[in-house]
Amino acid sequence: MSLKDRISEKTIQESDLEKEIIKRVKKMIKTKAYDLNPVFNNKEHFKDKIFLIIKKEVEEYFNIANYHIKNEMIERIFYDTCGLGILEVYLGDKEITDIFIQDLEMVIIKNGHKIFLGQVFANMDEVYLIIDRIKENSGKIIDQRIPFLNTDLYEGSRCSIVIPPVSDKVYISIRVFNCLDFKIDDLEKAGMFDGKVKNLLKYFVENKQNIIIAGGMGTGKTTLLNTLIKLIPSDEFINIIQDTPEIKPLNHHYARLLTTRIKSREIDYEINQERLLFETLRMKADRIIIGEIRENISAYQLLQALNTGHKGSFSTIHADSGFDALTRLETLSMEYRQNLDNMMIKRIIARAINVIIYLENQLNGEPDYIKRKIKEIITVDKNLTKEGEYQLTYQ
Structure with missing residues (x-):
């Protein structure tokens, strides 16, 4: 049985020696980690450096011959000292997409199935310890005066926390960042689309169509976006703008990643999508990708x-249908340029957007089984009708 299984099932029985080791190393880490605050450093570097400190101290001060016992101990100490406790078990599971915590209880979504795990925390102190670590790493505040926190975890997962008095319980919702490794064939096997749609998606990317991926929360927009990026030739320049580090173009040599920053205690200025888009237009880019259109x-x-020539660009937007994605773009654009009439905005959109892909969650015959699926693919003609309406073709 692996360490993670033993943690998740709460069957770890530590000997007195193991407890002493954990206590000793925790104290050492606490005195050495003052300059390793992940707010100021690369978060993956922070994690790796702390892990190496733990490994060094265990090997230097304690003679543990068994390789597996030693590595289990190092991993356990890391979870307890610097990680997010039992959450690390589920954050590392690529089959899990969502984690929901209500006080001491947890629900996960694994392979589309909702699984009620029941009580996984011994007491509320464990829950609040996790909240404190998330808060410290984000540089944000959450307390009774500001009982909300929205941030990303060190490995990219999106996290939302609500605490009393505005709620009856502590609620933690985590959208697990595990979408990087999916290739287009993986999504076909998972049932997001069939072979005909897969070939159509490949055609859109190869022929540099501008694509908007639309859908509600948790429908797989970012997952599909990451997968389409993998289809872009590796010699093209890509500029990527995102609010959280969800998009990582693996093995792509010419990708520039720009991430927005919000004002916090440690960062006294804000960098928004507008500023990053302004900067990226000054850089050579064959394609522009915005993680999500919000502003x-x-x-x-x-x-x-x-x-103005950036063909083959992608973005996502929250919408209830493919057509609704177009109307949301209209509304957002007219909020910014109020002197432009609706007809002019529609012409701009029709010339800019070639394809709308709409995703939704569908029940798959079982009450607790959810499947992400492409519901609509719409191609947009560059010209409006005489009545000023979009000319749309539903694939």
């Missing part, structure tokens, strides 16, 4: 950029 100014400026 009205970035919506309008992206449309302008797509009308």
Whole structure:
């Protein structure tokens, strides 16, 4: 049985020696980690450096001959000292997409199935310890005056926390960052689309169509976006703008990643999508990718950029249908450029956007089984009708 299984099932029985080792190494880490605050350093570097410190101290001060016991101990100490406790078990499982915590209880979504794990924490102190570590790493505040926290964890997962008095319990929702390794064949096997749609998606990317991926929360927009990026030729320049580090173009030599920053106790200035899009337009880029269109100014400026030669660009947007994605782009753009009439905005959108892909979660015959699926693929003609409406073709 692996260490992670033993943690998740709470069957670890530590000897007195193991407890002493954990206590000793925790004290050492506490005195040495003052300059390793992940707010100021690369988060993966922070994790690796702390792990090496633990490994060095265990090997130097304690003679543990058994290789597996030693590595289990190092991993356990890391989880307890610097990680997120039992959450590390589930964050490392590539089959898990979502984690929901309500006080001491946990629900996960694994392979599309909702699984109620029941009580996984011994007491609320464990829960609040995890919240404190998330808070410290984010540089943000959460307390009774500000009982909300939205941030990304050190490995990229999105996290939302709500605590009393605005809620009756502590609620932690985590969207697990595990979408990087999916290739287009993986998503076909998972049932997101069939072979015909797979070939259509390949055609869109190869022929540099500007694509908007639409859908509700948790429908797989970022997962599909990452997968489409893998289809881009590796010699093309890609500029990627994102709010959280969800997009990582693996094995792509010419990708530039730009991430927004919010104002916090440690960072006294904000860098938003508008500023990053302005900067990326000054850099050579064959394609521009925005993780999610949220701001009205970035919506309008992206449309302008797509009308000036950046073909084959992608983005995502929250919407209830493919057509609703177009109307959301209209609304956001008109909020920014109020002097433009609706007809002019529609013309700009029609010339900029070639394809809308709409995703939704579908029940797959079982009450607790959810499947992410492409519901609509819409191609947009560059010209409006005489009545000023979009000419749409549903694939």
